[in-house]
Amino acid sequence: MPKNAGLHKAGRAKKDEFYTDYDVIQSELNYYEGQFEGKVVLCNCDDPFESNFAKFFLRNFNYLKLNRLICTSYAGSPVTGTQLSLFDDYNEPVTNEHGYVLDISEVPMSNGRGVSDMDIQTLLHSKGVVKRLKGNGDYASDECLDYLKQSDIVVTNPPFSKFRPYLATLMDYKKKFLIIGNVNAITYKEVFPLIKNNEVWLGASIHSGDREFRVPDDYPLKAAGSRVDDNGHKYIRVKGVRWFTNLDYEQRHEELVLYKQYQSNDYPKYDNYDGINVDKTADIPMDYPGAMGVPITFLDKYSPEQFELIKFRKGDDNKDLRYTVDxxxxxxYFRILIKNKKVQHIED
Structure with missing residues (x-):
């Protein structure tokens, strides 16, 4: 496992607009430290003042040896109206009609040993560091797409409702990325082919459970696990969160250790496809040479050297996979059809 050496952990900081915890970001970024040197990082769903993505890369700018950091935010930020001093010199009122952009190539350190909270606050409030965008800061606007063109790696938590078009934009512009989404995005017809073709895969640090996110003050708290902290900030817990990326990391090439042997009574065959059903990733038989239908969470353990992804969900009749027992x-529920490359090689 990677260590936290050098990457400064800043406790529980404020959340971005939706609404990622600093620790969640750091836990994933630890796997990719060496891939950021000399790069331009873009966080294009992130208010410079509120986002923990912005805070993480400001704090670790020098350690990661970044060339440049750009953070853009969508209009209507919860801090709009609280940063008046930034814009006094422009003689313009602060409104909800514009986004912000932070664009820096240097992060000074007052003590020479690391970037402190005070360093970040001083930088953010320096004249000309954070500027008002001409438009609303939508990631798909021409203004923000121009920043995308200038970037090397995009790291953010895009709105889940826009995950499909957001990912398509990153692919269209051939960008490296590390973004948060729901595990069910695997099932989207636009996303699974990218995973099958080894163009996108799941990240390293989240494979199960739920994660806590801060939500706007007017967000209704109805779900179990929601809470309000001592400062009145609201939080919910979201299940099925995953990182999606095209940045490689060592652990995704580790082969899944298999224990079970194939017994026909344990694995029903599909009625509409030549393959067997496997209910749990841990139950994948080590010696079966044919197609196997596994849960979508199999991708948490997927090694492209060990397994081949065949197709998603549908049988030969183009209907959902099904089997008959008694x-x-x-x-x-949604199945990915796979083959074990190692077994197939032996059979051939």
Whole structure:
């Protein structure tokens, strides 16, 4: 496992607009430290004052040896109206009609040993460091796409509702990225082909459970696990969160250790596809040479050297995979059809 050496951990800081915890960001970035040297990083869904993505890269700018950091935010930031001093010299009122941009190539350190909270606050409030955008800061606006063109790696938490078009934009511009989404994005017809073709994969640090996110003050708290902290900030817990990336890391090439042997009684065959159903990733048989339908969470353990991804969800009749046991037909929840390359090689 990677260590936290050098990457400064800043406790529980403020969250971005939706709404990633600093520790969640750091836990994932630890796997990619060496890939950021000399790069231009873009966080294009991130208010410079509120985002923990902005704070993380400001704090670690010098350690990661970044060339440049750009953070853009969408209009309507919760801090709009609280940063009046930044814009007094422009003689313009602060409104919700414009986004902000932070664009820097240097982060000074007052003590020479590391970037402190005071260093970050001083930098953010320096004249000309954070500027008002001409438009609303939408990631797909011409203004923000121009920043995208200038970047090497995009790191952010885009709105889940815009995940498909957001990812498509990154792919269109051939960018490296590390973004947060819901695990069910695997099932999108626009996303699974990218995973199958080894163009996108899941990140290293989140494989199960839920994660806590801060939400706007007017967000209704109805779900279990939601809370309000001592400062009145609201939090919810979100299940099925994953990192999606095209940055490589060592652990994704580690082969899954398999323990079970194939027994026909344990693995029903599909009615509409030549393959067997496997209910749990841990139950994948070590010696089966054919196609196997596994849960989408298999991708948390997927090594492209060990397994081949065949297709998603549908049988030969283009209907959902199904099997029959004791006269009853069952349709398991979304399945990915895979083959074990190692077993296939032996059989051939």
């Amino acid at each position: 006269g009853k037909t069952k349709q398991p």
